[in-house]
Amino acid sequence: MNTARNFTGKMKKIILLFSFLFLGIMSGQAQDAQIILDKVDKNMVSKTEITESEMIIRGKRNVQTIGSKSYTEGNKKSFTEYLYPERERGTKMLKLEDRLWIYSPSTDRTIQLSGHMLRQSVMGSDLSYEDMMEDRKLKEIYDAIILGEETIDERKTWILELTASVENVSYHKRKIWVDQERFIPLKEELFAKSGQLLKKTTLSDISQIDGRWYPKKINFKDVLKSGNGTDFIIKKIQFNPAIPAYIFTKASLKK
Amino acid sequence: MKLSFQLAFRNLIGAGLRTWLIVGILTFTFLVILFYNGLLDGWNLQAKRDAINWEFGYGQFQHKDYDPYDPFSLQNAHGVFDARNAQGLTPLLMRPASIFPNGRMLSVTLKGLPKNQRQLKIPVDRLDKQEGAIPVAIGKRMAKTAKLSLGDEISLRWRDKNGTFDAENVKVAAIFNTTISTVDQGQIWMRLEDLWRITGMNNEATIMIADQPMPDTSFKDWNYVNQEKLLQNINNVIEIERASARIIYFILLAIALLAIFDTQVLSVFRRQKEIGTYIALGMTKNEVTGLFTLEGSMYSLFSMFLGTLIGVPLFGYLSQKGISFGAFTADMGIGMGDRIYPSFSPSLLVSSALIVIISATIVSFIPARKIVTMNPIDALKGKLQ
Numbered sequence: 001m002n003t004a005r006n007f008t009g010k011m012k013k014i015i016l017l018f019s020f021l022f023l024g025i026m027s028g029q030a031q032d033a034q035i036i037l038d039k040v041d042k043n044m045v046s047k048t049e050i051t052e053s054e055m056i057i058r059g060k061r062n063v064q065t066i067g068s069k070s071y072t073e074g075n076k077k078s079f080t081e082y083l084y085p086e087r088e089r090g091t092k093m094l095k096l097e098d099r100l101w102i103y104s105p106s107t108d109r110t111i112q113l114s115g116h117m118l119r120q121s122v123m124g125s126d127l128s129y130e131d132m133m134e135d136r137k138l139k140e141i142y143d144a145i146i147l148g149e150e151t152i153d154e155r156k157t158w159i160l161e162l163t164a165s166v167e168n169v170s171y172h173k174r175k176i177w178v179d180q181e182r183f184i185p186l187k188e189e190l191f192a193k194s195g196q197l198l199k200k201t202t203l204s205d206i207s208q209i210d211g212r213w214y215p216k217k218i219n220f221k222d223v224l225k226s227g228n229g230t231d232f233i234i235k236k237i238q239f240n241p242a243i244p245a246y247i248f249t250k251a252s253l254k255k
Numbered sequence: 256m257k258l259s260f261q262l263a264f265r266n267l268i269g270a271g272l273r274t275w276l277i278v279g280i281l282t283f284t285f286l287v288i289l290f291y292n293g294l295l296d297g298w299n300l301q302a303k304r305d306a307i308n309w310e311f312g313y314g315q316f317q318h319k320d321y322d323p324y325d326p327f328s329l330q331n332a333h334g335v336f337d338a339r340n341a342q343g344l345t346p347l348l349m350r351p352a353s354i355f356p357n358g359r360m361l362s363v364t365l366k367g368l369p370k371n372q373r374q375l376k377i378p379v380d381r382l383d384k385q386e387g388a389i390p391v392a393i394g395k396r397m398a399k400t401a402k403l404s405l406g407d408e409i410s411l412r413w414r415d416k417n418g419t420f421d422a423e424n425v426k427v428a429a430i431f432n433t434t435i436s437t438v439d440q441g442q443i444w445m446r447l448e449d450l451w452r453i454t455g456m457n458n459e460a461t462i463m464i465a466d467q468p469m470p471d472t473s474f475k476d477w478n479y480v481n482q483e484k485l486l487q488n489i490n491n492v493i494e495i496e497r498a499s500a501r502i503i504y505f506i507l508l509a510i511a512l513l514a515i516f517d518t519q520v521l522s523v524f525r526r527q528k529e530i531g532t533y534i535a536l537g538m539t540k541n542e543v544t545g546l547f548t549l550e551g552s553m554y555s556l557f558s559m560f561l562g563t564l565i566g567v568p569l570f571g572y573l574s575q576k577g578i579s580f581g582a583f584t585a586d587m588g589i590g591m592g593d594r595i596y597p598s599f600s601p602s603l604l605v606s607s608a609l610i611v612i613i614s615a616t617i618v619s620f621i622p623a624r625k626i627v628t629m630n631p632i633d634a635l636k637g638k639l640q
Contacts, residue, residue, distance in 0.1 A: 167417040192422035193415060224410050224422070226358025 033144035033160050039183040040176075041137050043212055046239040048073045052083075056231040057125045066123055067235075075137070077248045088123065092253045103253035110253050125230040126199070126222040141166050142174065149180075152187060153204075156180045171198065182206060182213035197223050210239045259542070263550040267557070274554070277518060280511040281558035281611060286566055287507055288607045291500040293570060293597035294578070299493045300598055301434070303486055308376050309435040311485040312464035316344065316477040321461055326351065329364065333459045334476040343467060345374040346460035348450050352413035354425075354443065356401040363443050365413055367450030374464050377444050381429040389449050390428035394439025398430050405430055411443070416455045423453065434593075508611070512618045519551050519622040530626055531635030544626045551619020555612045573597050 049072040057064045067083040078095045082088040090105035103110045122128065138144075142162035150157050162174040173191040178184070188201040199222055203215035214237065221229030246252055267274045307313070317323075321332035329349050336346060345368065352365040368379045382390040388408050393401075403409065405427055412422040425443070433439055451457045463477065472479050523530070533543045577594030 164419065167419070170414075170418065170420055172419050172421075190420075192412065192420045194421050194423050196410070196422040198412065198420055198422060222360070224353075224355040224358075224412060225360050 033146045033158075034139055036146075036158060036160060036178055036183065037139040037142075037144050037162075040178055040185060041139060043183050043214070044185075045075065045137070046212075048240050048243050050236075050238045050241050050243065051234055052236040054231075054233045054235060055123070055125060056233065057123065058228045058230070060227065064123075071243050071247050073243055073248060079247050079252065094248065094250065094253055096248060101250060101253060108254075110250065126220045126225065126227075127230060138162065138174075141169050147175070150177060152177055155182075155186060157186055179206070179213075184213045184215060186215075199223060200229075205233075209237055212239065259546045259549055262546060263553050266550055267553055273518065274557070277511070277514045277554050278557040278561060280507075280514055281554055281615065282561045282565070284504065284507040284511045285558050285562045285607065285611050286569075288504045288610065289562075289566060289570065289599065289603065290573075290597065291504060292497075292603050292607065293574070293599045294595060295493055295497055295500065296600065296603060297574070297596045297598040298496075299489065301595060302489045302493075305434045306486060306489060307482065309433050309438050310375070311482060312345070312374050312466060313468045314465040314479060314481045315485065316463040316465070316474075316479050318461050319476045319478055326364065329461065332461050333456060335458050336460050336463060336477075338458070340474075341463060344463040344465055345369065345372045346447060347462050347464060348447060348454075348456065348459055349461040350413055350450065350454055350456075352411055352443065354401065355410045355412070356403060356407075361401055361441070363441050365411070365450060366442055366444050367447035368444065370446045370448060374466050375438075376431070376433070377438065378429045378431050379444060379446055382444075382446050382449075383428070388424040388426035389445055389453070391425045392429035392431060392444040393427055394436075394442065395430060395432045396436060396439045397442060398427070400440065403427050403430075413454065415453070421453060508614060512614055515551050515554055515615055516618045516622060519547065519619050522547060522550070523622050523625050527629070527634045528637045530629060531631050531633075531637075534631040535635060540627045540629070544620075544623045547623035547626065548616060548620045551623070552612060552616035554619075555615035558611065559608055570597065570599055574599060 049070070051070045051072070053068055053070065055066045055068070057066065064085070066085065066088055068080050069083060070078060070080040072078040076097050078093075080093040082091040082093075092103040094101045094103075100113045101110050102113060141164060143165045144160045144162045147159040147161045150159055157177040157179055160176045160178060162176065164172050171190040172193040173195070175189040175191070176185045177187040179186055184203065184206055185201075186203055186206075188203075189197055190199040190201075192198050199220065201221070202219040203217070204219075205216040206213055207216055208214075214234070216234045218232040219229050220232065221227075318332045318334050320328055322328040329351050333348060333350075336344075348367045350365040352363050354361050354363050368375065368377055370379055370382070372379065378392050382392060384390070389411070391411075393403060398404065401409075407427045408424045409427075410422055411425045412420060415421050425445070431439075438444075451459070468482060469479060471481055530543055533546070534540065538546075574597050577596040579594050
């Protein structure tokens with residue numbers, strides 16, 4: 001009887017010890033993951049940015065290349081002007097916090113997108129206006145844990161699993177493969193609440209610009225749709241330049 | 256009066272081919288008027304019946320943010336309803352979503368109806384639990400557009416109450432055939448219980464459909480729209496169709512009336528001696544005018560008789576068997592069945608007959624008025640007046 005009681009007591013201690021160890025590892029991992037996320041955010045986000053980029057949209061029948069120049073201040077303000085092709089030239093987009101306006105030169109009109117319209121695809125790409133408008137830092141809306149490690153294109157990465165910590169996020173879960181040296185995501189998968197994979201992002205052509213690593217090519221792919229997705233290629237980028245305040249006003253849309 | 260009838264009848268029969276040509280045109284016009292109106296009435300009845308059975312019920316409580324003409328309004332048009340106050344009301348929840356048949360993205364409206372509802376003909380009762388996929392019902396047109404068949408599984412993506420993306424496979428468990436394209440094209444139907452579960456919107460609805468007419472009222476976030484208002488669109492479309500049909504039969508009627516008018520002018524001109532004789536025999540000028548007018552309007556009576564002989568079997572057959580408009584009807588904005596069954600109500604028959612008789616009488620009377628101004632002696636001599 002005593003032996004049995006001693007055995008049960010020992011087992012309880014062992015289980016308790018393992019539980020503490022497991023919780024310790026998990027919280028340590030979670031903390032590490034949050035630090036990694038923080039470093040990723042620091043790498044990817046700058047106070048102001050001016051970028052010249054190209055969006056390559058692959059449709060079923062044709063491939064469309066759209067060039068644009070964007071001005072960004074923090075993650076609340078951005079202004080984009082489309083440069084080519086001729087059909088899109090002069091179209092401008094202004095985002096201020098959670099509001100988005102689009103100016104079309106053919107109609108000389110500015111419209112504000114809201115509600116369901118924000119869920120429409122941007123010029124037929126695999127990106128929605130809402131995807132482009134997500135402005136909260138990852139660590140503000142997700143809890144992260146490290147799932148493991150993997151080598152992608154000879155680069156060692158951590159696999160982070162992000163689960164929404166707030167309710168109003170588009171994707172309940174994300175998986176990010178972060179380069180262990182450069183703190184740049186190389187791959188990202190976005191999941192539905194049910195766990196179904198919805199979108200994939202692949203970041204490549206990582207270069208050092210102004211002392212920071214930055215991906216010059218990003219491929220977005222809606223996995224439920226057929227096709228090869230949309231490429232976003234950065235031609236030129238300036239970090240922390242001075243941007244005049246008038247750029248982020250509605251008046252600049254018609255200029 | 257009897258004499259006038261006898262004389263008019265004998266004169267018309269005596270005119271031979273000319274009478275039968277005019278009667279022929281007038282009969283054709285009468286039948287076209289009847290047919291067009293019957294067809295529109297039949298379509299109207301059918302469209303309204305189907306709209307009530309498939310979409311509107313006997314009225315609807317709509318959420319204050321719901322705008323049937325703005326699909327973007329669906330995002331916010333939903334509210335919790337109190338089941339105790341919703342006796343006799345069938346809740347219907349609508350959510351925007353996307354499906355991905357064969358790798359294509361199609362925007363759809365996801366609609367949920369209670370499994371045991373009997374208000375609408377949507378076959379949600381056939382959506383039994385399936386292994387691994389949510390059972391859904393779609394219309395024939397939707398199945399054709401998305402190239403879907405019974406048993407097919409497709410990915411469905413939607414957002415839950417917080418705006419978070421969710422996706423699951425759905426299985427086409429029922430394909431229904433309806434004339435109402437607004438419940439078919441771009442619509443995916445599932446059990447309300449399933450829609451509540453996947454969106455987390457328990458006890459919420461976008462509209463509540465009444466199973467009997469209710470007084471116009473609003474409570475909290477719900478505004479009542481009565482059946483008449485819901486059917487207003489159908490009435491408007493039918494009215495536009497009726498207006499364009501009127502142009503066609505006005506032209507036909509004008510041709511027939513012109514023939515009668517012409518004949519009357521010629522009769523008054525060529526039958527002056529006859530007119531003089533009638534007056535010499537004691538008829539007043541007004542009685543002679545009446546005789547000639549009666550002759551003209553008798554064309555319409557003949558055409559009524561001939562129209563009945565042809566129309567009763569022909570329209571009887573058409574209203575039984577219906578008329579097929581084939582592929583043309585498939586994508587009309589309002590309900591239009593594969594076959595339209597014309598409806599010939601007594602009021603339609605009487606009003607069409609009256610239009611023909613009255614207009615024929617008027618055009619007969621106008622040339623006959625000249626008789627009043629005639630000098631009887633000159634008329635007897637056959638002098639041109």
